Amino acid sequence: GTRIIGPNCMGVFWAPSGQDSGLNTLFVQEKRLEIKYSDYSNTVLLTQSGAFSVTEIDRLQNNRLFKAIVSFGNKYDVNITDLVGYFAGQSSIDLLALYVEGLDPGEGRQLFQLARQIKKPIIIYKSGRTEAGARAAASHTASISGSYEVFKSACLQAGIVLAENIEDHYDYVKVFAMLARKIPSGNRVAGVVNAGFESTVGADELKNLKQAQLNPETIAKLNIINRHGMVDTSTPFLDITPMADDHMYADYVEAVLQDPNVDCVFVAVVPHSVTLKTIPENCHDQDSLANLLVDLSKKYAKPIVISVNAGRYYQDFVSIMEQNGLPVYTDIRSAIKSLDRFVTYHLAK
Amino acid sequence: GTRIIGPNCMGVFWAPSGQDSGLNTLFVQEKRLEIKYSDYSNTVLLTQSGAFSVTEIDRLQNNRLFKAIVSFGNKYDVNITDLVGYFAGQSSIDLLALYVEGLDPGEGRQLFQLARQIKKPIIIYKSGRTEAGARAAASHTASISGSYEVFKSACLQAGIVLAENIEDHYDYVKVFAMLARKIPSGNRVAGVVNAGFESTVGADELKNLKQAQLNPETIAKLNIINRHGMVDTSTPFLDITPMADDHMYADYVEAVLQDPNVDCVFVAVVPHSVTLKTIPENCHDQDSLANLLVDLSKKYAKPIVISVNAGRYYQDFVSIMEQNGLPVYTDIRSAIKSLDRFVTYHLAK
Structure with a gap:
């Protein structure tokens, strides 16, 4: 049947390339937010907050690295694992970048199991880490934030790159996306x-x-x-x-x-x-x-x-x-x- | 006698105001680095590295907050305490912002004693915190970096605001300088x-x-x-x-x-x-x-x-x-x- 993304989301974007005319349902004026892409765009941004995608797109605009963007909001049907699984299988995607406020019961376990099987880097920034933040997340996307320490350990075990704050997310996405073909041989x-x-x-x-x-x-x-x-x-x-x-x-x-x-x-x-x-x-x-x-x-x-x-x-x-x-x-x-x-x-x- | 600032420094700046024509001996082309100031400029930047002042001035340019800048380099004669004491006594200065690579023997103790008596905020970022950083500092300004943990505790005791990294220094200088007349009454x-x-x-x-x-x-x-x-x-x-x-x-x-x-x-x-x-x-x-x-x-x-x-x-x-x-x-x-x-x-x- 038909799958549903959202509600409380901002839409999806898929960069045009070659004969493919792409897709852009994000409701932001193009003048106010130009999404730049190129043949080298290789990153998907999966975000629980539409505004988070707006700010990240704008801050990383010159780098032209987003191939796809999905604002998934309150996850009535399609959840994070569905999206991660789908994009991990896309040959044009080298990097999965996520912004998460909260995970539904069982969703975290599924995500970490899936992440272990995926060979592509996954970068996550999770807000709602403190008690005050969790209350704010509940009011924003009705998310249950859970224990951040547990989340952190699970990321470590699953090989997920955890950004501890919003600017680290921008910074890590930049290096992992742009150097995706430059694998280091040592430290x-x-x-x-x-x-x-x-x-x-x-x-x-x-x-x-x-x-x-x-x-x-x-x-x-x-x-x-x-x-x-x-x-x-x-x-x-x-x-x-x-x-x-x-x-x-x-x-x-x-x-x-x-x-x-x-x-x-x-x-x-x-x-x-x-x-x-x-x-x-x-x-x-x-x-x-x-x-x-x-x-x-x-x-x-x-x-x-x-x-x-x-x-x-x-x-x-x-x-x-x-x-x-x-x-x-x-x-x-x-x-x-x-x-x-x-x-x-x-x-x- | 004549006092000497430097060597291995970049000069000094004092913003003009009213009849005072100011002073600018920094050797950077004005086209490449305009130092913006206003009647509200209230901050002195004291820096061991000339290039540090260039980057901080440029990053905070719109805020027009520097009244004075001193690049003091290797401190042959005038040292940090001399400068802090002098500028703390200037009525046009509300905030002292420092970049330090290393302190000479006894200089740290003097600085922390002086800081306790000064009512104006002092913000410091100190590099050369790790072993690798200390080696780099020694090669740059011949500084002995000392233990960062000791430095940190001493700052805390002396009421000095310690920025843990370079961007925090920019961020803290901005808020302390611009809100110097807006003292909060609670948290x-x-x-x-x-x-x-x-x-x-x-x-x-x-x-x-x-x-x-x-x-x-x-x-x-x-x-x-x-x-x-x-x-x-x-x-x-x-x-x-x-x-x-x-x-x-x-x-x-x-x-x-x-x-x-x-x-x-x-x-x-x-x-x-x-x-x-x-x-x-x-x-x-x-x-x-x-x-x-x-x-x-x-x-x-x-x-x-x-x-x-x-x-x-x-x-x-x-x-x-x-x-x-x-x-x-x-x-x-x-x-x-x-x-x-x-x-x-x-x-x-």
């Missing part, structure tokens, strides 16, 4: 930054990632690039100073990417340095840092994350990278944390 | 949102804040505003649905602000709703939600924080509020967390 990380404090802050955020020991050949290469003589090439988190220009920056990153002792790389850019083509007038140049980093990410299979900690003036610079497959974060902390989570997941598989 | 919070998930997520983030019990008179007022009959007025975190227009939104917020059982308020806006004047073409109207909320914040003494979880298209809407004294956050979690921290600090005073 040794190196980084290139043009601000010393970012190497310090980045090092503080390492959890399961380990600082790589650079190969002597790499250090020899770095010393050739280091023609100002200002860079300490003995550490794997290179502070290349604000004097580095676009080409030097990219050369440092490439040397590190080529090192067999390095499994993944972060690049943090404070784009205010005058030596860099990062402003609206020159960031689109073919030899700008954004385009050079995009080229490197296409040339090498190792996962790369980027941090650009800056205001509105540098959004074009960020957009070039985001629209070309690089996960860009607004600060080094969230970049490293997301990379750490991504690598940890894949090494545990 | 009872109410909220108005147009997306149910935000009341759930917001409730989850309460720590020392408590959900207010709305006065029966307030509930009566809310029931009059609630002419669509969709809003559950029995809870202090009102989900006013996407049907609310600008005036209804503001009316709900005003009713809550007038309640004697409410000490502080958060407002979360998902601005994509067609009923709201939040897009570039209409957000500047005098009766737009942004301007109505600004009016309310001028009319009432209670602290208000705002969350606007959206992309680039809604930045004008956000800017109107930020430039007129409202602390705006990109998600409900950081809004509530910052308000919680702000209220907790003032109630402990």
Whole structure:
């Protein structure tokens, strides 16, 4: 018979591709919320709250990663397990991203059993974690929130990536979706930054990632690039100073990417340095840092994350990278944390 | 004799005001980093890393809150205590914001003793917390990082607000600076949102804040505003649905602000709703939600924080509020967390 999604939901979206004209029943004006997608869109967003999907779509708009979106609301008929099972079987979907307020009796057990069989990453953010939150969820989607500690342990056992807050959900979806074809082979990380404090802050955020020991050949290469003589090439988190220009920056990153002792790389850019083509007038140049980093990410299979900690003036610079497959974060902390989570997941598989 | 700031620093800034022409020795192109200030700028940023100040200035640019900035680097002569003592004595400074990588022997003890005597809020983010971070700090500013746990306890005892990460530093500086004249009288919070998930997520983030019990008179007022009959007025975190227009939104917020059982308020806006004047073409109207909320914040003494979880298209809407004294956050979690921290600090005073 006919299956029903909802009630108290906002509709569904399926991105058009090739001959398939797609589907969009979300009731939000297109002017107010453009859903950007591309041939590389590979993620389904399953959400109990319609507004949650609106905010996540908008915050991740430049990344163009949603192939499908389902706002499922109060789950009168179709429930979370139905949706997870369906999308896990779709070849165009690499990643399942969920927002959950509460699970019906038995629904949690079903979900965790199913998750164990699914080879694709599942990222969940669950609200209604505290007593006050549970009361609010009951008033919103009539959900019974259950014990968050039990939920957390079950996620861990089922291999589900649990985002502890809403911003982590955006951050993890970004890295898992955009690097879905860049499976890491180990947890040794190196980084290139043009601000010393970012190497310090980045090092503080390492959890399961380990600082790589650079190969002597790499250090020899770095010393050739280091023609100002200002860079300490003995550490794997290179502070290349604000004097580095676009080409030097990219050369440092490439040397590190080529090192067999390095499994993944972060690049943090404070784009205010005058030596860099990062402003609206020159960031689109073919030899700008954004385009050079995009080229490197296409040339090498190792996962790369980027941090650009800056205001509105540098959004074009960020957009070039985001629209070309690089996960860009607004600060080094969230970049490293997301990379750490991504690598940890894949090494545990 | 002459005192020396630095070496390995980026200079100092003092905002012009009235007859005072100010001072700016920071060596960053003005085009690439405009430092916005106003007659209300009331914060000094003291930072061991010049690049940290660049990123924080840029991220908080719309808020126009820095009166002074000092990049102090390796502290050959002038140290942190000298700077804290000096700026604490300046009548134009309400808030001291610090980024620290490491303290010299004895400097920490001096700082914590001094902090106990200072009545102005001091917010610190300290990197070099882990072993890897400490090594990076040593290579950056030759700092000895020391034990982070000891540092944390000392901050707690001295009444210093410790930001656990870089984004919390931005978030806390915003709320403490912008609400410096809005000292809370209690920890009872109410909220108005147009997306149910935000009341759930917001409730989850309460720590020392408590959900207010709305006065029966307030509930009566809310029931009059609630002419669509969709809003559950029995809870202090009102989900006013996407049907609310600008005036209804503001009316709900005003009713809550007038309640004697409410000490502080958060407002979360998902601005994509067609009923709201939040897009570039209409957000500047005098009766737009942004301007109505600004009016309310001028009319009432209670602290208000705002969350606007959206992309680039809604930045004008956000800017109107930020430039007129409202602390705006990109998600409900950081809004509530910052308000919680702000209220907790003032109630402990």
